[in-house]
Amino acid sequence: MSPEKTIIFANTAEAFKDQLLESGNTDEGQARIRHELALSQRAFFWEKDHKVVVTPYGIPEALINHNSQVLGFQDVINVSPRELSLDLSAQVQGDIKLWTELVQLLRDNPGSKLSPYAYTPGFIQIINRLRGENVNFQVSEEPTDPNIASFLDSKAGFRQIMIELSVLHPEVKIPAGQICSTRSEAIDFVQSLFAQGKAGVIKANMGESGWGTIFLKPEDFSDVAELNSHIDRVLDGDNIWRGGLLIAEEYIHPDLSVSGGSPSTELYVDNQGHRITYSCEQVVSPSGEFLGVGVGAGSVKPEFLTTLETAANIVGQRYYDLGYRGFFDMDFVISTDGTPYAVETNTRRTGGTHVYDIARAVFGEQQSLWGYLLSQDSLRYGDQAVNAEELLARSQKLLYPMNGSKRGVIITLINTSDPVLGYVAIGDDKAEVLRLQKQIKRSLLGK
Template identity: 30%
Template sequence: MKKNVTIYVSNMSEDIWEFIDSFNDFKMKSFEIQENARLADQHLHGVCDEKELVFISPYVLEQDFVEYIKSLYQFNSLNLFSPEKHTGEICTDLINDKKLFMQLKKILDEYSQVTLKSYSASQQFYLLKNRLIAEGYSVVTPESPTDEAAWTVNFFGSKSGIRQLAHMTSIEEPDFQVAEGLICMGIFEASRIAANKYLKKRGVVIKTNKGHSGSGVLIFREGDLPNEYHNCQQKLESILSKDNYWVQFPIVVEDLVNVNLKVGGGFPNTEYLIKGNGEIELLYYGGLIVTDQGVFKGMEIGDNVFNDRFLASIIDFGYFIGEKYSKFGYRGYYDVDMIASKNGNIYVSESNTRRTGSTHVYQSLSNLIGEDFVEDTYVISNNIHYRSDKAFVKFNEVTGRVQHLMFDKNSKEGVIFTSANILSQNAVGYIIVSPTKRRTVEI
């Protein structure tokens, strides 16, 4: 019997399932589920350090992409499973797919231990874990809290949770700041608070408690709303009433920060891993690439993205927050998203208690270049870059067109494609890496 096998479940939609399930618009709900599902093949890069791997994804992965992944990384065994029915709750779908679950058990029977990992330690993830244990398997979850501490995932991963933590620790760490704001319930109350703030501050940001990659975030700048209070309030109430999640969940209304784009693009980020023993490991740091409406696209990673003094301060922020998470029992990946303000302050905007949109970048480059890649290279990643050419292309056509730019293991520079699934959206996902920023931008 072999020693250990890792099951990885690509369960992006489960991380925000209550949010998705609240959508009034069925088409919008379906689009969100499908977009998350299409990014599943990206997660193969994120588990490239595994040797014996069972990868569970919502959709069957394109074979050319799988072969590409195998050419980059060294798996001893790679089994790919996709449930016949995809609802967005993939852990539940796997359990309910009796034929597939039996196939999974057949593989697991060859191993003495199962390591279960996922994008997010969702409620459905714990159902799968406990089902496997009930089936008699020895299951470990090194990147997830215990059942008793599972509450930390949603609490600290929410907009209100990180805000409460900042207030709880304001005396201990006065530099841990969030933008001035309030937590409220109901669209009428939120629209009144937001209208008042908009007219006084010439801008306002409204966030649902746990959205995803820009969904559930509204940013209003000067000129976007009426300049008279009642008209402004009514306009905001009308906008919020279009989506049920504004009614169901807490709402954060906060100041629109005047972003200093000269500091790492204005949106610094650090990512860490809290190990099973509570020890915190810094993984990487960089600047988020986001749209004007707050939609995450990718990252710039490199030792010269920030000056040394600023870098030290944001790394300290992350460790401080991680120490609190660890104390409450959280285990696994987390990041800290920040905003650099023109007033000189750094504001924490949110923290994701899960793998993130750049964890796969870290894992890929650590494998291909080494864990010191942050200090030795400059990286630009983009998870969904929409192509101007609307003609559909297959994955092998894309790689064929840019063969001369593909990542080379000897020179340790070039393009790494992160997804084939999103080609159906006329988009590509990529990581570009080289020793210098100039060369990375050229590629």
């Protein structure tokens, strides 16, 4: 009998397919689609060895071979459906050859685990169809309520649960705000903030990664008419705002000196309960440039880490009680007076999950022994896309493990259509990694 495997479904783009398709009629929308598809390559690093990674299109072979060698992976297979689509689950089911191979894989490796990026309706169909094939597998990330993941992933669902928790637990704090059924309600709330000299935020209910968020400061508008005109222009200009609820909140001015003002804690929930996997920071330069997500030594100051993880554990228990299963992260903003405010949860794997798994592969499970890792998923390295072999060659002197040490850069994704790649830089501490980041940019950008 073969050892159990993990079959990873990198349905990253599928999780946002409706929003992506609605915005796909512009050049910007098409670029966003290509980038979301490329992000699926990060799934190569999820979990450990002995896995099959199902992606919308194949990860460059040179990248797989290099990263398998440096991380010690000996049993990683990458497969993809014949047709490229945002809906990975549908394409997997429609590809007779691939489906037959997956069923046979489960017959040969009974007890193997299925693990997605996100628990989507399409992934539910895959689970149900495989059960009909009478094969033996497990899914640890299957909610007891099939609708709970999308509810908690929405801005309105998150806010509803946080309001309930904040009454019982003062450790859980959220910005003042309200769930709005109409645009006029959201505008009225922002106007009330302006009257108090405060800034506001309006969020689309199903926005993601900053898409569907507008920040509104009173000093930017001369009068109410100008504010209304600006909001109308933004909301009418992108399909992410079409229909559905809006959330209007007070803008919390972040203390950028504390984890970039926006730390995050990721948790994993299964039938045994919940546990924190890691916490991370947003790394921002003195000029305000976003540099990446930082994980490991010193990424979150101990005095803040305790506060964040106390709140995260309260939320994790509540999500467990509601029937959610799987990964989720909880994003915070640290105010200038040092108060952490929870601003959203994302009920799926996140942009830091692969960094966490790389850290485990490099440094081991004991987080107190970790160095520092910094990820960047969208480095534009030129005007035209080049192949993986060329990018690896350009970066050769900086690639992990530099001089046999636990330092260097791991290229995590290569967009095959656009000159964009992702990487994780690894070192002993943040200062060393920031120097390494400058070196990789010079190596790839020639500056």
